[in-house]
Amino acid sequence: MNTPTTLIVGVVVLALAFDFANGFHDAANSIATIVATRVLTPFKAVLWAASFNFIAFVIFEEKVADEIAKVISKDVASIGVVFAGLVGAIFWNVLTAWLGLPSSSSHALVGGLAGAAVAKGGWSSVKGETLRKIFPFIVYSPVLGLTLGFLLIVGVMWIVHRFTKPKKVFKTFRGLQLVSAAAFSLGHGANDAQKTMGVIVALLVATGRRNEGLHPPLWVVLSCHAAIGLGTMFGGWKIVRTMGNKLTKLDPMQGVCAETAAAATLFFASHQGIPVSTTHTITGAIVGVGSARRFSAVRWGVARKVLWAWVLTIPGAAGVAALCYGLVALLS
């Protein structure tokens, strides 16, 4: 059956809206520390982060996008499945934001696509190999962030304690925050924008507008990076004030270590084509940095919420997407 172009354009716009919301929501992760320590004003900070979100496409290959596009088997891929998957992910993100759960939009997207595919074609319609690539990294990415964050802060403190001029150290790390925030934004742009690219590619393949296995076309790459960059620009400065020191109170040195650890984790994941949660990765890194000083310095209530989000997001988004697909099938 030939799918009308207007329907395809509608779902592409929905996917880009999801990407925009991702940037809007996650901007605070990369710029919270530079704003809290007054290295940059909120406006300059969001511009800084948005620019690096956008230029990530120059540096990273579209391996994450290829992986997301492969979540659902070609036999069941259709505009209805992609639409239901997106609606499931968006609904779950809105619900968890309302409940105050720091859920991952990446996990919601994978859960949504898988749920809609299973509703259409049963369990065999989800590619097990792709899920086996994604699933362990739900836990590994924050633990990797935590480990690197812990080791970095211990190493940096060991070097820095030899200096007798704490003011100079403080000033140096204030400057370095610009570099670490840029690196994290780059990682965020690379991993998160590519998830939306994957959805759009899956849609184009499902509707016969593109052959399977090809890299995303340039207009998809540019529009996804632009959407996440614009989301960061419009959302960041509003959210950053409340996000500031939510998990633990960070000084510039800790901010640099947490962002560098999270950026390294995201670079690794993007290079290997593994979609991971940027929110959970930076949360892990902050917990690692915070617990190096004093375990009680970490606000464990927030970390506990992340654990709940791990457990609930994929099945939750999958359930909503399956219901949505049921409705779509009923109406069409």
Add this chain to the structure above:
Amino acid sequence: MPKTSRTRDIDRRGSFFLCAALLCLLLVPTALPKFRWVGEVLAVAQVLLALLSFADHAARRHRNT
């Protein structure tokens, strides 16, 4: 007050790292063979961090007594 709560805090940190190590190890069989090393390396790293944390805890307790 600081003495007892701090002692308990450091203990909890070591236990937390051990739990993280166990979780990483449990997930190794579910990962693709290409990525199993990530879970194994993370588990070893978490065990090392736990040992360091327990050693730090013991040293602090020794200093405080």
